[in-house]
Amino acid sequence: MAENGNGSVKEGFEMPEIKYTKLFINGEFVDAASGKEFETRDPRTGDVIANIAEADKVDVDLAVKAAREAFDHGPWPRMSGYERGRILHKYADLIEQHIEELAALDGIDAGKLFAFGKAVDIPGAIRMLRYYASAADKIHGETLKLNGAYQGYTLKEPIGVVGVIIPWNFPSMMFFLKVSPALAAGCTVVVKPAEQTPLSALFYAKLAKEAGIPDGALNVVNGFGPTAGAALTSHMDVDNISFTGSPEIGSVIMQSAATSNLKTVSLELGGKSPMIIFDDANLDMAVGLASAAVFFNKGEICVAGSRVYVQEGIYDEFVKKVIEVAKGWVVGDPFDPKVNMGPQVDKVQYERVLKYIEYGKRDGATLLTGGKPCGEKGYYIEPTIFADVKEDMKIAQDEIFGPVMSLIKFKTIEEAIERANCTKYGLAAGILTNDINIANRVSRSVRAGTVWINCYFVFDADAPFGGFKMSGFGRDQGMNAIEKYLQVKSVITPIYNSPWL
């Protein structure tokens, strides 16, 4: 480990003030009906940051009722796209004024790097919101060509009340990934943030009200999946559920939608994304991208490039260099600007990652570096690399959601494609090559929703994002995401004496 790599808490950092801890329903902060609360903890220390109101079914019912009312009778879907867009732009401006505070909230709540939050996470969330703010007046239906003397057209109508359930790994980004297109479309929203990271979502709720989003159009109910989450996904008055999280929960949500009112569902789930490095790749770039792809955000990212396929010609050299790079990653307090990697989000995740490291050893993979916790307090884990990994090993099949790289050697393009696709997931893939034919061939052959060629993690508000196979369905980002929150209505009427058809 490098200097500071002891997983310690940086002294002298000023805790952000925790202003909002209640549920946000119909424009007001309220306690849970039951009066219950749960603790949200600082993953650097495991200490309690605040007690948060804990919603269950009763509170979800109230939030849905408010959202329903705001949709059925309120101004939000009835104002022009331009007006909605103006309010959302104002919302973005308000967030921009609080970047530091919000990055700090995500820092203490999710263990995310403070500097990164300030420079990337929160600005990225703002960018997402602005993208959809100006998409609100660009939702087009079409006039149609019908087989007869009819005038036909489509209307794209907001779908209604949208339930949003988001994970803890990118609390701000996930919030706006879902909420911005839904609001832009004219829907009203009930958000359940992850129980690990409720703080920034509540702050966003407060800013939404300040920006002029009408009461009831955006509600935030903190709580747990089996109670609040289940109440939302099975609710008869919710028209759509948008979820990001694990495949297991995705499956539960889809069943819940099926057995209630057949609400539409979009799921953005796990991944076991391959990073495929060909002999002709720039080695230093490959090493840098491959390590960032799996260690970034402590590996707590659904698109983590957790299976690294390296062609045999450069394999040995790659191994040497990637070990060096991994050893150079600084693990420590996320508020320290020198730190590359903070703690895992909570004890459960921390223990899960360590268990997978054990599986790796047990199944015969070669541990090249890392493999241990670091620091005496908090949930810090060393950047870990396994070599000689086979596709049937648990560490190659399951999403670990931690800083654990599986290295695999391959010979031919055919082999790389086949092995890369040998997964139930299909979220993303990386390709490193300068050969245009390899790039084109592999990008079409990999069954994944995003392919990065000679880059990784290039997320953009305009680039649709989502999964093939068990990584989910539906897309976030881009104009595609708005479609999830719209119904299509065809309107047809006879037309007489038309000079053309």
Added chain:
Amino acid sequence: MMGQRLVSSLLSRCLYASHRILNPLTRQERKLGLATRISQRFSTLTAIEDPVTPPVEVKYTKLLINGQFVDAASGKTFPTLDPRTGEVIAHVAEGDSVDIDCAVKAARKAFDEGPWPKMTAYERSRILFKFADLIDEHNDELAALESWDNGKPFEQSAKEEVPLLSRTIRYYAGWADKIHGLIVPGDGAHHVQVLREPIGVAGQIIPWNFPLVMFAWKVGPALACGNTVVLKPAEQTPLTALYAAALLHEAGLPDGVLNVVSGFGPTAGSALAGHMEVDKIAFTGSTGAGKIIQELAAKSNLKSVTLELGGKSPFIVMDDANVDQAVELAHSALFHNQGQCCCAGSRTFVHERVYDEFVEKAKARALKRVVGDPFKQGVEQGPQIDEEQFSKILEYITSGIDSGATLVAGGGRAGNKGFYIQPTVFSDVKDEMTIAQEEIFGPVQTILKFKNLNEVIQRANASPYGLAAGVFTNNLNNANTLMRALRVGTVWINCYNLLDAAIPFGGYKMSGIGREKGMDSLNSYLQVKAVITPLENHAWL
């Protein structure tokens, strides 16, 4: 702030002075049947005397080239006049071909070397959004300058047109990061990408009737797509384009991206349209000038051309219409902006069953129209833009009388100073009369009678123009039939002059080429590049 205070004090003064204009009649007066006399007296005389001092100062009168305000190379200037009085507002630098060359060179460099087209679309959009916010902050100054230079009612500038400027800029700012090409299927094993690239240096020539709105329609999409621009405002109204361009630079626009060269068509305009380094020319104005522009483009470098030209748009009132509503809408369709709209509803076709009632009420409405100093509150109609237009309109009125149409209202100048014309209505107009065929571009309504749907479709389409049409009916089938049968770029059904940013606007036939506003306008400012490369061992096609 200063401007705002001036405006509010001005408005309160107006409120006092023109109380009778705003509320011309008490109920008792109406009972006494004084409506026509009183409102005419107030509308055409009182309000025109004693022009209000516009609450704004003229800051920018030079050419804007490469981020700098500069004199014309020749040192020449021309006067821009106040249409209320014909007096000089300011002397403005007069660009000619030398200045156009400088401006195009700056735009070329800004395009070829950047940073504008090389920035991310998001960054470009941020600058345009900032510009829109600055427009809102300077709403009343821009509006005052617009009304001073153009003669349109200040309230119309301040409440409709300047907001439409910022709204349109925001619309295109929002497009910047949503300009998508397609990945298209090849017939064989090929990967095909379609890139939509900025076209380069755009020349834009805008008219005097809606200087700021036209600025928005042209500059908004051009800049959002990453182009650079040389804009020539109309010589009658150069002031607001310079002001708006200054705000755009304040918002962070790099030098050379937007250049504004004031001047005249035959010199500056031709130099721009015929320039070998200009990749695209967009023009709004008369059909005659549009032809010259297209010819210049053809003779020089075959630059692509969009033209938004004249019109003689029909406004069709069916027999099921509520006559009072139809009259009001037909009235505003024609008289809005002193009749100086390319899409003015200048042929009012009225079904014979409601014709007489319509004519009577259209007359009453025209007589009630409040004509006066555009800076006075409640004024609906200001002066025409200049003496040339003023005289031309009066000639058309004479022609209408000579050809046997019935003059129902107006028919002459209003007041004895400036370029005011009485709201004028002709009935019994026949298709072959000059006033039914040519674009008058003034406050002259021509009412024609029709018997049935097929007849009115035929007559409405019997025009070299095809810009817009109004349809007034509650009959769904008639509305649908007319909507398809009319050979025009915009059909307004039970409304008129709805010019939202997202709605494409442009003409059929000799009303022009291409569309402005909406997504369609982006196409005018983008090149399409297809990129094809073979696929080896493709997984699918």
